[in-house]
Structure formats: C-alpha cells, structure tokens
Amino acid sequence: MVNLISPQLYRFFSSQTDRAGAENMLHDAWRRIHQSRHTYRPGEPMLPWLYAIARCVRSDNYRRRRRISSPETGADVSDVPSIQTDVAKSRTLFEEFVAGLPKGQREAVTLLRVTGLSIEEVARATSSTGWAVKRRVHRAYQRLRRLLRTRSHGVESLRSGI
Numbered sequence: 001m002v003n004l005i006s007p008q009l010y011r012f013f014s015s016q017t018d019r020a021g022a023e024n025m026l027h028d029a030w031r032r033i034h035q036s037r038h039t040y041r042p043g044e045p046m047l048p049w050l051y052a053i054a055r056c057v058r059s060d061n062y063r064r065r066r067r068i069s070s071p072e073t074g075a076d077v078s079d080v081p082s083i084q085t086d087v088a089k090s091r092t093l094f095e096e097f098v099a100g101l102p103k104g105q106r107e108a109v110t111l112l113r114v115t116g117l118s119i120e121e122v123a124r125a126t127s128s129t130g131w132a133v134k135r136r137v138h139r140a141y142q143r144l145r146r147l148l149r150t151r152s153h154g155v156e157s158l159r160s161g162i
Contacts, residue, residue, distance in 0.1 A: 008115045015110050029057045048124030105140035108133050
C-alpha cells in the first residue's frame, strides 16, 4: 500500500514546495499515518482519511517554515530571489497556473486533478461538503480560463508586434 500511495502523496506535497520539502513532508505524513492508524474506521474509504492527514502535515510545514523565516525578515536576504526563481523554473505549466489560485481553490483542484480523488473524497479530506468542493473547483476553472485568455492575448499581441 505504501508503494501505491506514496507517489500520489508526493505529488500532493510537491505542488506546494520543492523536492526536498516534499520528501520531508511525505516522511512526516507516513509517520503521522502510522501514529493515528487507530482513528481509521474500517469500511470507510481510506484515501480521504490519508489526505486529511497529509493536509495537516502540509499546513504544519507551512506554519513551521513561516515561523522560522519570520524572525529573519530584517536580515539580508539576497539569496531568496534566486531560490524562488529556481523553484519557479522547476514548476510545470499547470503548477504555475494553479499557484495563482486562492488556497482553497488550489487545494481542491490539486486533490481532484493531480491526485485523482473524487468530489466526495476531496470533501472528506478537506472537511467540507461535496457542494462546496464543486463550487471551489468551478470558480478555480473560471479563474484559470481567464488567466489562459489573458496569457494567449499577450502572446498574440507579441506576435503581431514582431
């Protein structure tokens, strides 16, 4: 089971961070899954339960990174832009577009499209309703369409100017 689920969880984590961070979160997620295995209810779908734990790991990791980096705000951070550009270069086009979405929409689209969960499973993993997930995904698709339109218009205007 670990070999089947790990690639999906890794994709879930890597959509928000670099490779090393995703690997660390994956390790932490499996540790927490093992520690909380007694909370799983037999007969219930396992993927939403796993993704709920993974979601907590990702949130905790974000808070930890933010807490560590916040005292260093006044320090010289000349290396930060180069790190950010390296991460941005490694993203796929999908990840670049999804990065512009609000957190809830980004999470719903990632769980639905990248990890392959159903609407109901995403709802369970995010502690919301199926209707709320559908609404988030619909709004995310609308925003992505607008983003694609503006990007394609920009490319067309560049081509016509040449």
